[in-house]
Amino acid sequence: MEDKLEILRLLEENGRMDVPTIAKMVDKSEEDVQAIINKLEKEKIILSYAAVVDWSKVNDREGVTAMIDVKVTPQRGVGFDEVAERIYRFPEVKALYLVSGAYDLSVVIDGNTMSEIASFVSEKLSALDSVISTTTHFRLKTYKHDGVVFDDEDDDDKRIVVSP
Amino acid sequence: MTISSIKQTERLSQAVQKIRPSGIRRFFDMASTMEDVISLGVGEPDFVTPWNVREASIASMERGFTAYTANPGVIELREEIASYLDKQFSTLYNPESEIIVTVGASEAIDIAIRATVNPGEEVIVIEPGFVAYAPIVSLAGGVPVPIGTKKENEFKITKEELEAAITPNTKAVMLSFPNNPTGAVMAKEDLLPIAEVIEKHNLLVLSDEIYAELSYDNKHYSFANLPAMRDRTILISGFSKAFAMTGWRIGFVCAPQDIAQAMLKIHQYTMMCASSLAQYGALEALQNGREQVERMVTSYRQRRNFIVKAFSEIGLPCHLPGGAFYAFPSIEQTGMSSETFAEALLKEEKVAVVPGDVFGEGGENHIRCSYATSMDSLQTAIERIGRFLKKHR
Ligand SMILES: Cc1ncc(COP(=O)(O)O)c(C=O)c1O
Numbered sequence: 001m002e003d004k005l006e007i008l009r010l011l012e013e014n015g016r017m018d019v020p021t022i023a024k025m026v027d028k029s030e031e032d033v034q035a036i037i038n039k040l041e042k043e044k045i046i047l048s049y050a051a052v053v054d055w056s057k058v059n060d061r062e063g064v065t066a067m068i069d070v071k072v073t074p075q076r077g078v079g080f081d082e083v084a085e086r087i088y089r090f091p092e093v094k095a096l097y098l099v100s101g102a103y104d105l106s107v108v109i110d111g112n113t114m115s116e117i118a119s120f121v122s123e124k125l126s127a128l129d130s131v132i133s134t135t136t137h138f139r140l141k142t143y144k145h146d147g148v149v150f151d152d153e154d155d156d157d158k159r160i161v162v163s164p
Numbered sequence: 165m166t167i168s169s170i171k172q173t174e175r176l177s178q179a180v181q182k183i184r185p186s187g188i189r190r191f192f193d194m195a196s197t198m199e200d201v202i203s204l205g206v207g208e209p210d211f212v213t214p215w216n217v218r219e220a221s222i223a224s225m226e227r228g229f230t231a232y233t234a235n236p237g238v239i240e241l242r243e244e245i246a247s248y249l250d251k252q253f254s255t256l257y258n259p260e261s262e263i264i265v266t267v268g269a270s271e272a273i274d275i276a277i278r279a280t281v282n283p284g285e286e287v288i289v290i291e292p293g294f295v296a297y298a299p300i301v302s303l304a305g306g307v308p309v310p311i312g313t314k315k316e317n318e319f320k321i322t323k324e325e326l327e328a329a330i331t332p333n334t335k336a337v338m339l340s341f342p343n344n345p346t347g348a349v350m351a352k353e354d355l356l357p358i359a360e361v362i363e364k365h366n367l368l369v370l371s372d373e374i375y376a377e378l379s380y381d382n383k384h385y386s387f388a389n390l391p392a393m394r395d396r397t398i399l400i401s402g403f404s405k406a407f408a409m410t411g412w413r414i415g416f417v418c419a420p421q422d423i424a425q426a427m428l429k430i431h432q433y434t435m436m437c438a439s440s441l442a443q444y445g446a447l448e449a450l451q452n453g454r455e456q457v458e459r460m461v462t463s464y465r466q467r468r469n470f471i472v473k474a475f476s477e478i479g480l481p482c483h484l485p486g487g488a489f490y491a492f493p494s495i496e497q498t499g500m501s502s503e504t505f506a507e508a509l510l511k512e513e514k515v516a517v518v519p520g521d522v523f524g525e526g527g528e529n530h531i532r533c534s535y536a537t538s539m540d541s542l543q544t545a546i547e548r549i550g551r552f553l554k555k556h557r
Binding site: 006010014017021024025026027154157159160161162163164 | 191192196203205207212295296344466469473518537539543
């Protein structure tokens with residue numbers, strides 16, 4: 001169990017860390033580590049390995065991201081799951097959370113332009129029967145994403161090269 | 165007579181002329197002129213101080229806590245130190261009279277020695293060890309007596325080695341475990357026989373336990389907890405290593421009241437008090453820093469495991485260091501002195517390590533490699549050292 005957690009934390013921080021390196025770090029054989037990772041993947045505890053990208057630095061590829069607060073009427077028997085599925089199936093939906101508080105679903109949408117997102121909201125999202133209302137927030141700047149600070153000054157090593 | 169006409173030997177004190185500049189300095193000068201150096205030569209954490217600590221210090225300034233504090237440090241901090249030591253290491257000190265907040269463990273070492281050592285008295289210093297001990301003893305007029313620990317003993321000090329170094333002039337023993345540069349640790353069973361010798365010869369112990377938190381296999385055992393040792397021990401520690409606060413210059417020293425009050429006299433005349441900003445940062449570190457410390461310790465442990473195994477894969481024998489963040493592999497097989505090795509490695513492969521001999525007796529034939537650096541750097545350093553070893557086989 002401890003090993004599993006340790007490996008998960010290492011991979012969550014650096015999805016590209018290879019098995020021989022992990023094996024040394026957690027003091028286990030490469031075979032054991034590989035077996036644990038295989039199992040985590042099979043159980044869908046590890047779902048995918050991805051890079052955190054700062055798209056604002058890629059010319060013409062910045063795009064637009066919006067967080068949309070959605071109020072819905074839950075349906076008998078299935079609660080929020082059915083409407084959630086109807087929303088997350090859209091490929092432009094990047095993330096979807098059921099949340100407590102003033103609204104029910106938090107939808108994160110990626111699009112090329114603001115009008116693209118606006119039409120998604122009016123034509124796709126609001127058109128769903130159980131959707132009562134939506135509030136759209138456009139993202140203006142990313143400071144931190146998935147635990148990674150963009151442009152982090154702390155990343156520069158400020159130590160002197162040799163010290164006691 | 166103008167100043168310049170005084171001969172240099174006359175204008176400097178004899179004490180300062182006797183001490184040599186640290187061998188580390190020379191390597192720093194060499195490495196800092198080169199580009200793209202991967203440094204395993206750094207004796208400090210690679211983490212930046214946790215944000216909550218930085219934030220607390222900024223807030224203390226905003227709220228106007230910019231005045232001198234009480235000489236031994238703000239009482240809230242001393243109380244936190246007392247409960248921290250109790251909780252983590254089961255050592256008990258009275259925050260009112262037995263704890264002094266210092267300008268790093270460095271100042272603590274200095275005032276501990278100056279408060280206890282008379283001119284001509286000997287202080288046994290365990291080597292390889294931190295470079296400051298012997299010079300500080302000399303500056304205080306004492307005589308440092310080094311004992312070299314051995315690889316065969318996992319760089320622990322034995323009762324016999326200690327006995328052999330004791331003379332009628334011996335006043336104190338400077339212990340430092342987990343050790344910089346060897347990473348050696350001493351468990352309670354290892355320390356018990358040492359305590360017997362201390363008792364028998366009526367000595368003091370200056371125990372530098374600044375790396376206590378960075379113990380990877382077993383919980384650290386404080387020398388002050390051994391039977392009858394609390395009254396003979398000056399416990400030195402600080403925030404630099406475990407809390408990643410080297411630049412803040414803050415540490416502490418604990419001792420029985422008579423010694424603490426004597427140290428406080430020196431501290432009050434030389435420092436007045438430790439920096440107030442650093443004190444408020446340290447307070448936050450103790451109150452809310454546990455999770456961060458554990459996160460950092462886990463990361464060091466993983467990197468220690470990595471570097472020791474990687475060294476053995478490239479044919480560099482290295483004992484498993486139980487603490488601190490240094491690996492101390494033997495380079496004996498290359499036939500080079502540690503200084504030649506380190507210099508050639510720097511020039512040929514741009515990897516900076518510290519030659520073991522700068523840490524005193526028993527350090528020769530070894531190099532100190534700090535693994536407090538990113539995994540990427542460690543991996544590249546291993547590749548380069550591997551290539552270097554092949555070339556010089
Ligand atoms: C064993 C040991 N003691 C003391 C110190 C000094 O610590 P501080 O930064 O608290 O003065 C160091 C720093 O490298 C060390 O390695």
